[in-house]
Amino acid sequence: MCGIVGYIGPREAYPILINGLKRLEYRGYDSAGVALISEKDAQLNIYKTRGKVDDLEHQCASKDISGTAGIAHTRWATHGEPNDVNAHPHCSQSESLALIHNGIIENYLVLKQLLVENGYQFKGSTDTEVLVQWIEYIKVTHKVDLLHAVQIALREVVGAFAIAILEKDRPDQIVAARRGSPLAVGVGEGEFFLASDASPFVEYTNRVVYIHDDEVAVISREKPLKIVNLNDVAQTPEIKEIEMSLSQLEKGGYPHFMLKEINEQPQTLVDCIRGRINVEANNVVLSGVIDNQEKFLNAGRIIIVACGTSWHAALIGEHLIEDLCRIPVEVEYASEFRYRNPVINPGDIVIAISQSGETADTLAAIKLAKSRGAFIYGISNVVGSSIARATDSGSYIHVGPEIGVASTKAFTGQVTVLSMLALTIAQLKGTIAPDDYTRLIGELAGVPDKMEKVLKTDPQIQELSKIFTYAHNFIYLGRGYNYPAALEGALKLKEISYIHAEGYPAAEMKHGPIALIDERMPVVVIATSDSVYEKTISNIQEVKARKGRVVAIVTEGDEAVTDIADYCIEVPRTDERFAPLVSAIPLQLLAYYIAVNKGTNVDQPRNLAKSVTVE
Ligand code: G6P
Numbered sequence: 354m355c356g357i358v359g360y361i362g363p364r365e366a367y368p369i370l371i372n373g374l375k376r377l378e379y380r381g382y383d384s385a386g387v388a389l390i391s392e393k394d395a396q397l398n399i400y401k402t403r404g405k406v407d408d409l410e411h412q413c414a415s416k417d418i419s420g421t422a423g424i425a426h427t428r429w430a431t432h433g434e435p436n437d438v439n440a441h442p443h444c445s446q447s448e449s450l451a452l453i454h455n456g457i458i459e460n461y462l463v464l465k466q467l468l469v470e471n472g473y474q475f476k477g478s479t480d481t482e483v484l485v486q487w488i489e490y491i492k493v494t495h496k497v498d499l500l501h502a503v504q505i506a507l508r509e510v511v512g513a514f515a516i517a518i519l520e521k522d523r524p525d526q527i528v529a530a531r532r533g534s535p536l537a538v539g540v541g542e543g544e545f546f547l548a549s550d551a552s553p554f555v556e557y558t559n560r561v562v563y564i565h566d567d568e569v570a571v572i573s574r575e576k577p578l579k580i581v582n583l584n585d586v587a588q589t590p591e592i593k594e595i596e597m598s599l600s601q602l603e604k605g606g607y608p609h610f611m612l613k614e615i616n617e618q619p620q621t622l623v624d625c626i627r628g629r630i631n632v633e634a635n636n637v638v639l640s641g642v643i644d645n646q647e648k649f650l651n652a653g654r655i656i657i658v659a660c661g662t663s664w665h666a667a668l669i670g671e672h673l674i675e676d677l678c679r680i681p682v683e684v685e686y687a688s689e690f691r692y693r694n695p696v697i698n699p700g701d702i703v704i705a706i707s708q709s710g711e712t713a714d715t716l717a718a719i720k721l722a723k724s725r726g727a728f729i730y731g732i733s734n735v736v737g738s739s740i741a742r743a744t745d746s747g748s749y750i751h752v753g754p755e756i757g758v759a760s761t762k763a764f765t766g767q768v769t770v771l772s773m774l775a776l777t778i779a780q781l782k783g784t785i786a787p788d789d790y791t792r793l794i795g796e797l798a799g800v801p802d803k804m805e806k807v808l809k810t811d812p813q814i815q816e817l818s819k820i821f822t823y824a825h826n827f828i829y830l831g832r833g834y835n836y837p838a839a840l841e842g843a844l845k846l847k848e849i850s851y852i853h854a855e856g857y858p859a860a861e862m863k864h865g866p867i868a869l870i871d872e873r874m875p876v877v878v879i880a881t882s883d884s885v886y887e888k889t890i891s892n893i894q895e896v897k898a899r900k901g902r903v904v905a906i907v908t909e910g911d912e913a914v915t916d917i918a919d920y921c922i923e924v925p926r927t928d929e930r931f932a933p934l935v936s937a938i939p940l941q942l943l944a945y946y947i948a949v950n951k952g953t954n955v956d957q958p959r960n961l962a963k964s965v966t967v968e
Contacts, residue, residue, distance in 0.1 A: 354429035354962045355441075355455035356380040357536075358553050359517045359527050361572050362544020366423035367413070369546070373553025374406045374427045376602060379756050379956075379963040380455075380549060381429025384440035385409040388451035389420035390524040397521040399451055401426075401440035422524050422574075424517045424547070426453035429962040432461070433478035442519070443482040445489035446473055449521045450499070452485035455549060456513035456534040457967045464509070484510065488518065499528050503569055504583045507532070513713065513966060515564075517547050530569040534966045535711050535739060538562045538570055538578060540592060545572035549964075550735070551595045552602050552754065562590045563737045596736055601753045609955045611757035611849070615941045616808060619801040621752035621762045622934070625769045632798050635791050637776045641730060641746040648728050649778045652702045655680055656695070656727075658687040658718040659706040660965070662760040662844060663767060667706050668837035669933050670771035676930065677779040687718040688968065697725040704730045706771075708755060708763035709964040710738020717968065719743050732770050734763050748774070757956045758963045759848045761941050764841060765804075765934050772797055772931060796928040800935065803925040807938045810922055814939055817904065817920055818946030824852055824875050828866055828901075829940075830859035831879035832889050838879050838933040842940030849948040849958045859892035872900040877943070878918070879936050882908040883929035893917055904943075906936045 356377025360366040370387055386401025386409065398417055402408050406427060426441035433439035442451040458464070461480035464487050469475075473486050487510075492502035499520050507514075513533030520526070529536060529547050539546030539554035539561055546554035547570075551561045562578060564570050568588055571579040580588040607613035630637050642649055655674055657667040664686060671682040685695070687705070691714060697703075703722040707715045710733035719729050719740065731740050731747030734755065741747060750766030776793060779785035785793075821827075827846055831839035840856035847854045857866050859878065870876065876896045880889045890913055896903055897917055905918035908926045915921050922939045924932075948955050 354381050354431070354964060354966050356427040356549045357424070357453045357455050357515060357517055357547065359424040359529065359547030359572070360544070361422040361527050361574055362541060363421060364544065366420050367418040369553070369557070370423050370425035371406060371410055373548055374409070374425050376552040377549055378406055378427050379758055381427055381962045382957050383430050383435035384428045384437070385426065386440045386442050387413065387423060387425040388442040388519050389418060389423035390519065390521065391417050392419040392421065393417060395521075395524065397448065397451055397519065399442050399444060401437060401442065403436050403440060422519060422527060424451065424453050424519050424527060431457050431967050432480045438477040439479050441481055443477075443479065443485045445485045447489060450485055450489055451519045452481065452488070453517050454481040454484060455515045455966060458484050458510055458514065459512040460510065480512070484514070484516065485518070499523065500569065500571055500581070501585070503528055503530055504581070504585060507567070508583050515549060526571055526573040528569060528571050529564070531564045532566045533713065533716070533739070536564040538564060538572060540578060543575065545578065547572065551597065555595055555597055555602065556599050559595045560592050561595050562592055593737060597754050602756065609757065611759055611761060611945055611955050614755055614757050614762045615938065615945065617753070618762050618765050618938065619804040619808070621766055622769055622801045622804065624751045624753070625766045626773065626798065627751075629773055630794060630798050632794055635794060637773050637780070637794055639748055639770070639773045639777045641748045642774055642777045645728065645746050646781050648702060650781055651700055652680055653698055653700045655682045655702045655704060656697070656722070657682060657684045657704045657706060658690050658715060658722070660687050660712050660714055662764050662841060663706040663708060665837045665841040665844065666764055666767035666771060668840070669768050669834060670704070670775070672834055673771055673775035673930060674778070677775040677785055678782055679784045680778070685718070687712065688714040691717045691721050695721070697722060697727050699726060701727050702730060703727045704732065705740055705744060706732045706767055707740045708734045708760055708767070710735040710740040711964045711966050712740070713966050713968045716740055716743060732767055734766065758958055758961050759845055759944070765937055768934055769797070769800070793928060793930065796931055800927065800931055803927055803935050804938060807924045807935055810939055811942055814922060814942040815946045817922070818943055818950055821875050821947055822950040826869065827852055827854035827875050827877060828862070828869065829854060829856040829877045830862060830892060832859045832885040833883060834929050834933055835879035835881065835883070835936065838936050838940070839877070841937065842877060842879070842944070845941055845944035846947065848961060849944055849955050850951055850953060851959070852947065859889055862892060863895060867895065867899065870896055870899040870901040872902070874901045875904060876901045877904045877906070877940070879906045880914045881906060881924060881929070881932045881936060882911065882926060883932060890914060890917070906939055
């Protein structure tokens with residue numbers, strides 16, 4: 354949450370910072386701001402506003418935006434409402450320091466009290482303003498330079514942060530630091546970039562250094578990158594190559610990133626399985642599993658921790674692993690897992706799933722499981738992310754940057770990796786018959802073509818969406834593998850259209866939600882042909898008997914459901930284990946078009962953020 358950007362070098366900073374903020378708006382978008390050291394009068398100019406980056410640009414149109422050193426921020430409010438005062442950058446009392454921050458300072462009240470007792474005054478209610486004042490206080494009382502003040506100050510700070518600080522009298526440097534929140538430094542020729550991820554500087558350099566926890570980076574004009582820890586011990590920067598391309602960060606002719614990402618899925622699935630599934634050689638090789646095969650062969654239990662859409666992928670993983678590998682699996686919300694006293698036995702494996710690789714609760718769950726001796730396997734999309742680094746081994750989903758806040762291609766990528774993981778373990782353990790192994794490899798490799806086909810239902814779904822634009826509630830039902838798919842369909846709808854939607858196991862509906870059903874209630878049922886198809890039909894009958902309006906996702910050629918449902922969307926036949934990969938697409942499209950009809954901000958829905966780095 355919150356995006357930070359910084360630049361120092363020979364170019365004008367403002368356009369780089371503004372474009373960078375636009376790329377990071379997925380991280381939060383309730384206020385934005387920029388600080389620059391003016392070329393004209395060496396003043397520290399700070400402009401900030403409630404609203405989006407466009408609003409900031411509008412405000413800056415008539416201002417002095419000159420300067421070759423600057424920092425900028427897009428906010429997702431935690432402490433203090435999103436208004437102009439609480440927007441970042443925040444300034445210290447003497448107005449010589451400007452600071453941007455992503456994260457939460459947990460002991461800000463204690464620090465604030467101390468600062469107030471020492472004559473400091475505060476304009477807003479954020480923890481960030483406390484942090485910048487705290488750094489200034491240390492700088493003044495210890496009579497040290499900014500770097501040392503930051504090191505000393507951060508030793509007393511409890512919480513998570515990625516920060517960048519601009520000092521009025523030092524236009525030649527920016528000081529940045531992190532603990533728990535992501536921070537990347539782009540290394541150019543005689544220039545440096547700072548950002549929450551590499552996307553703001555991908556067109557300027559392909560070299561990046563990911564800052565680690567409790568490291569402070571100093572980026573200076575004409576000097577090499579300096580990284581030290583909080584005790585002033587020099588750290589060697591590890592330069593990596595950026596893997597994303599500019600075209601991946603653009604809409605490519607689509608009206609929204611979400612629609613682009615839905616349509617990319619046949620290709621992203623090919624990218625996800627490339628080099629892992631080999632149909633001719635009849636094998637699936639997930640190297641993270643193979644490298645740790647003893648652990649997987651001897652695992653007594655697997656616990657999967659995740660949040661949001663990743664948690665839904667985890668539920669499908671539970672079915673796959675129990676079904677194919679005969680290993681007991683538990684799925685936990687990371688936020689719940691971390692705050693109870695979970696039993697972790699020797700030999701348990703914890704799988705952490707996170708698209709962004711930065712989700713604070715998932716990261717904390719990993720740390721807890723690690724401290725209790727579990728082997729941790731990560732499934733993430735972002736190379737070099739905090740979760741990728743915190744895990745013992747893992748697999749990337751390789752679906753390319755996901756910009757739309759509502760997750761689409763990452764979900765199908767996660768389910769695909771879990772499918773490959775289950776097949777790899779099942780083969781190693783001998784819990785799958787050779788014929789089934791061969792058949793399922795072929796089925797999984799064939800999913801991208803089926804996705805291509807199901808994307809052709811787009812015009813039909815667009816038409817269908819018009820009927821439901823003004824619905825106030827939705828119920829989504831499914832059984833077996835289709836139950837998590839129903840949860841995910843409901844989540845997509847509520848995230849972007851703000852229509853209340855509940856996902857439920859179809860049979861469980863009669864124990865409560867059935868009371869909600871009348872002629873106004875749309876019920877989406879995922880009723881593809883599988884081992885519980887007949888049972889699902891009975892559940893549809895229960896809905897119809899109460900006059901609910903049924904939208905069914907069915908297998909091509911279906912007759913029984915088609916006869917009773919009000920509307921049907923056909924998807925190609927696939928093994929039930931991989932059915933959620935195919936049925937995800939019409940559910941994503943239905944949510945998308947209903948949101949478009951309602952005129953909501955599809956890519957940046959209200960109150961949400963893509964990367965939740967606060968608990
Ligand atoms: C946020 C996003 C969701 C996402 C969840 C978990 O709430 O809005 O789309 O599913 O975080 O994110 P992760 O990056 O850990 O998968």
